[in-house]
Amino acid sequence: MEPQKNGTPNAVTMANETPKKVCVTGGTGFLGSWMIKRLLEDGYSVNATVRLDPERKRDISYITNLPGAAERLRVFDADLDKPEMFAPAVEGCVGVFHTAHPLDFAEKESEEVKLKRVTAAMKGILQTCADSKTVRRVVYTASISSAAFDPANTGLIDEDSWTDVELVRSLKAFGGHYIVTKAVTEKAAIELAAELGLDFVSVIPTWITGPFICPNFPESVYVSMALILGDKGHYQHLKESSLVHVDDVARAHIHLFEYPEAKGRYIVAAEQFEIGELSDFLSVKYPQYKMPSPDSWKDVAAVKFSGLSTKKLEATGFKYENGLGEMFDGAIKSCKERGFIN
Ligand SMILES: NC(=O)c1ccc[n+]([C@@H]2O[C@H](COP(=O)([O-])OP(=O)(O)OC[C@H]3O[C@@H](n4cnc5c(N)ncnc54)[C@H](OP(=O)(O)O)[C@@H]3O)[C@@H](O)[C@H]2O)c1
Numbered sequence: 001m002e003p004q005k006n007g008t009p010n011a012v013t014m015a016n017e018t019p020k021k022v023c024v025t026g027g028t029g030f031l032g033s034w035m036i037k038r039l040l041e042d043g044y045s046v047n048a049t050v051r052l053d054p055e056r057k058r059d060i061s062y063i064t065n066l067p068g069a070a071e072r073l074r075v076f077d078a079d080l081d082k083p084e085m086f087a088p089a090v091e092g093c094v095g096v097f098h099t100a101h102p103l104d105f106a107e108k109e110s111e112e113v114k115l116k117r118v119t120a121a122m123k124g125i126l127q128t129c130a131d132s133k134t135v136r137r138v139v140y141t142a143s144i145s146s147a148a149f150d151p152a153n154t155g156l157i158d159e160d161s162w163t164d165v166e167l168v169r170s171l172k173a174f175g176g177h178y179i180v181t182k183a184v185t186e187k188a189a190i191e192l193a194a195e196l197g198l199d200f201v202s203v204i205p206t207w208i209t210g211p212f213i214c215p216n217f218p219e220s221v222y223v224s225m226a227l228i229l230g231d232k233g234h235y236q237h238l239k240e241s242s243l244v245h246v247d248d249v250a251r252a253h254i255h256l257f258e259y260p261e262a263k264g265r266y267i268v269a270a271e272q273f274e275i276g277e278l279s280d281f282l283s284v285k286y287p288q289y290k291m292p293s294p295d296s297w298k299d300v301a302a303v304k305f306s307g308l309s310t311k312k313l314e315a316t317g318f319k320y321e322n323g324l325g326e327m328f329d330g331a332i333k334s335c336k337e338r339g340f341i342n
Pocket residue numbers: 025026027028029030031032050051078079080081098099100101102103141142143144182204205206207208209218219220
């Protein structure tokens with residue numbers, strides 16, 4: 001895609017302005033790209049931030065070819081390492097959905113480097129929103145990771161639960177850096193938004209799965225498919241777990257942007273289960289995929305993502321539209337289309 005010269009230094013795609021304009025950071029991601037799709041379908045104009053290579057050769061046609069994109073999507077180059085790059089994308093927007101976050105489970109960089117990057121970017125983006133005078137609410141994509149590791153948890157995780165980052169560090173859990181960066185960033189964002197007088201809402205999704213339009217195999221879809229893929233390393237994440245369909249997560253973000261009384265944090269989780277129940281469900285619905293024997297997970301210690309209270313979101317009138325059937329139908333279809341599974 002050729003960058004267009006349009007007076008905005010890093011604006012790549014230009015389209016008509018409308019008053020219902022919002023910004024989505026991380027527009028190339030699994031959730032970000034689906035958010036763009038949903039927002040365009042709902043009539044919004046979207047300023048999406050993406051990371052472009054210096055030659056601007058990255059193929060982002062899966063978002064720029066979406067229905068409505070030619071008229072209502074503008075794409076901006078922005079990297080979390082340079083928070084000032086997000087300002088042109090926020091300009092003139094009434095809402096900002098901040099989803100961009102590194103999901104580097106391989107932990108190639110140190111926790112310190114990642115933490116510095118995401119918190120500095122979050123601060124820059126919130127300051128830009130406060131300065132804009134147009135942004136009326138920021139909706140931040142947090143994660144159940146920032147609530148689930150609460151030592152005070154007595155079996156129910158709700159919006160008052162907070163992950164203890166020292167506990168996570170001591171556990172040396174898979175994705176530990178991610179869990180810490182999400183928890184620290186969300187807390188710091190809530191505090192800074194209060195200082196700046198910004199209307200700020202956190203969306204706290206559990207594992208997201210379902211169909212995807214991005215070209216890669218999204219990490220969380222991969223985890224949700226671990227029984228189908230036979231990847232024992234992730235049985236720990238499904239043992240006592242929960243899932244939510246990507247479209248319900250996108251809808252929850254938009255609902256919480258539009259719902260006037262939205263305040264604070266909202267857990268988003270549609271289905272909670274034990275691994276045996278998930279295995280039974282998958283074996284009946286998709287007999288072509290042979291499920292592993294229960295012996296293969298019996299000694300696996302659960303990384304618990306169940307026992308979640310979703311009452312606060314439901315009390316706002318939000319309704320989940322997708323269950324496990326829609327999640328796995330969508331995920332399997334997208335995986336097959338890309339040749340990730342047979
Ligand atoms: N998927 C889940 O189960 C789940 C659950 C709870 C919360 N979340 C949250 O949802 C959000 C989206 O996650 P996802 O599953 O959609 O992951 P994803 O597909 O990896 O998307 C992450 C997005 O962040 C962008 N990003 C990463 N590092 C960046 C940087 N340095 N500068 C600019 N952009 C950067 C990525 O850009 P590139 O394409 O250039 O890498 C991508 O667009 C994240 O905040 C995540 O914490 C996800």
